[in-house]
Amino acid sequence: MKKTLKTIFCCQSCGYQTPKWMGKCPDCGEWQTFVEEIQTAKPSQGAMRSYSSSQTKPVPIDSIELEDEDRILTGISEFDRVLGGGLVPGTLVLIGGDPGIGKSTLMLQALHGLAEQGHKVLYVSGEESIRQIRMRSKRLSTVSPELLVVSEIDLESILMMVESGQPDVLVIDSIQTMFSPDLTSAPGSVTQVRESTVRLMLMAKKSGTPIFLVGHVTKDGAIAGPRLLEHMVDTVLYFEGDRNHVFRILRAVKNRFGSTNEIGVFEMNEKGLSEVSNPSAAFLSERPATAPGSVVTASMEGTRPILVELQALASSTSFGNPRRTILGIDHNRVALLVAVMEKKLGMHLMGHDIFVNVAGGVKIDEPAVDMGIVSAVASSFLDRPIQKGTIIFGEVGLTGEVRAIGHVETRIAEAIKMGFTRCLVPHSNLKRMTEIKGIELIGIKTVSEAMEELF
Numbered sequence: 001m002k003k004t005l006k007t008i009f010c011c012q013s014c015g016y017q018t019p020k021w022m023g024k025c026p027d028c029g030e031w032q033t034f035v036e037e038i039q040t041a042k043p044s045q046g047a048m049r050s051y052s053s054s055q056t057k058p059v060p061i062d063s064i065e066l067e068d069e070d071r072i073l074t075g076i077s078e079f080d081r082v083l084g085g086g087l088v089p090g091t092l093v094l095i096g097g098d099p100g101i102g103k104s105t106l107m108l109q110a111l112h113g114l115a116e117q118g119h120k121v122l123y124v125s126g127e128e129s130i131r132q133i134r135m136r137s138k139r140l141s142t143v144s145p146e147l148l149v150v151s152e153i154d155l156e157s158i159l160m161m162v163e164s165g166q167p168d169v170l171v172i173d174s175i176q177t178m179f180s181p182d183l184t185s186a187p188g189s190v191t192q193v194r195e196s197t198v199r200l201m202l203m204a205k206k207s208g209t210p211i212f213l214v215g216h217v218t219k220d221g222a223i224a225g226p227r228l229l230e231h232m233v234d235t236v237l238y239f240e241g242d243r244n245h246v247f248r249i250l251r252a253v254k255n256r257f258g259s260t261n262e263i264g265v266f267e268m269n270e271k272g273l274s275e276v277s278n279p280s281a282a283f284l285s286e287r288p289a290t291a292p293g294s295v296v297t298a299s300m301e302g303t304r305p306i307l308v309e310l311q312a313l314a315s316s317t318s319f320g321n322p323r324r325t326i327l328g329i330d331h332n333r334v335a336l337l338v339a340v341m342e343k344k345l346g347m348h349l350m351g352h353d354i355f356v357n358v359a360g361g362v363k364i365d366e367p368a369v370d371m372g373i374v375s376a377v378a379s380s381f382l383d384r385p386i387q388k389g390t391i392i393f394g395e396v397g398l399t400g401e402v403r404a405i406g407h408v409e410t411r412i413a414e415a416i417k418m419g420f421t422r423c424l425v426p427h428s429n430l431k432r433m434t435e436i437k438g439i440e441l442i443g444i445k446t447v448s449e450a451m452e453e454l455f
Helices: 045-051 077-083 103-116 130-140 155-165 190-207 228-232 279-283 331-345 367-382 408-417 427-432 447-454
Strands: 005-011 034-040 092-097 121-125 147-151 169-173 211-215 235-240 247-255 263-269 272-275 294-301 304-316 324-327 352-358 390-392 422-426 440-444
Touching: 005 190, 077 247, 077 263, 092 103, 092 190, 092 228, 103 121, 103 130, 103 147, 103 169, 103 211, 103 272, 121 130, 121 155, 130 147, 155 190, 190 211, 190 228, 263 279, 279 304, 294 367, 294 408, 304 367, 304 408, 324 331, 331 352, 331 367, 331 447, 352 367, 367 390, 367 447, 390 447, 408 422, 422 427, 422 447, 427 440, 440 447
Parallel strands: 092 211, 092 235, 121 147, 121 169, 169 211, 294 390, 324 352, 390 422, 422 440
Antiparallel strands: 005 034, 235 247, 247 263, 263 272, 294 304, 304 352
16 A cells, blocks of 8 residues: 655744654744644645646746726724824734734734724634624624625635635634645644645735734744744734733734834723723823833834833842843843943942833833933932923934934934923934924934933
8 A cells, every 4th residue: 555644743833844753843942842743745636736726837037017096994083093004905913922912803903993894804713602703793883784704724614715705804713723724734833824825825925815813922022923923924013012001003014015013002990991092191191200210212213203111120239140130131242332321421230139120011122212311210210309390312422422313303302292392402403403383492412412411
């Protein structure tokens, strides 16, 4: 009898295959990730049909006609902002996030917004029954006759539903639960996730139907499955935030049809996710007015300026190695700035534990907040609060100079809107700026000048 099956071991982290079990993957270096799978030697007819394409010859690029198609708006402005202005027909969007962060809630609310505009949408859940979806939909007030729901994990059945029903938008929740009968591996394995994503991608490009894929994440915060999954889709969104905080941040890390710098801010309540149209006011709502170690700075997220509160605590320690606990900012950046303060300001911080936190659970990756970090640490070290109504931003160099930053006018306009009356900006920026009324602008060249102005 001819043998048509063979056993392989596949790494669930990167997809590396080997004929025998191994403890450590030689490709990605992960331990205990190999799972035994039975793979057919000959691809099935269904799989061959799925990879076939109607276009068999290349065409000149200038002969392709372009149609000015409007993007599909979901009705959630923060969501549309992150997508680049709405949904592009035929796009494939992958959304990842921690369990319970609100991925399914966001998808249900987005589909309801589309259904209210007359679009026919389909929500496919592999983790909930249709009764459970109905109960959640009632709580979120997302009930609409144009919103179709189904509980299914068979990929072939889902593709047949889409072909017969022809929905305008499709949501797969989640891609790790999808199962193709052509493969013998279990749902959630690398082979199944890769096969399901390829089949859905080809369907989206052929029919022009936008598809959302909800993905699980690993303990490291990355989307579960092979890295190939993020390469195949058009847009990768991460839903961030602590479940103990009310704010959620939707961030794009890949977007073929828009910017990857935009973020959307949401607030979780009993009615689901609500948009935060003014994130600066939300992040500064509980800021103590005259507390040492508290500083407000401006960070740019794409085209949007957001005012955030930086909190620092410097306390003396009796241990040989002082602690450096940093939340929301690059740890190495803070260590560099502390060294600059030691050298240029004469502050003996080596005998102090330093804790730095960005209030509200926001993550900042921008050198323009350097002066905010320096000011917060100095305020806590000296135990002297910064004058009320003061906002600070600027990049700090290794020699203690304050360098110019971008989008200064936009940051100052946001500060004026939030009621700030005094602003410390890099001197080189101040020379190139036009006169701005409503706020006192102070140009600083070095960190020493900044300390003289603040304290």
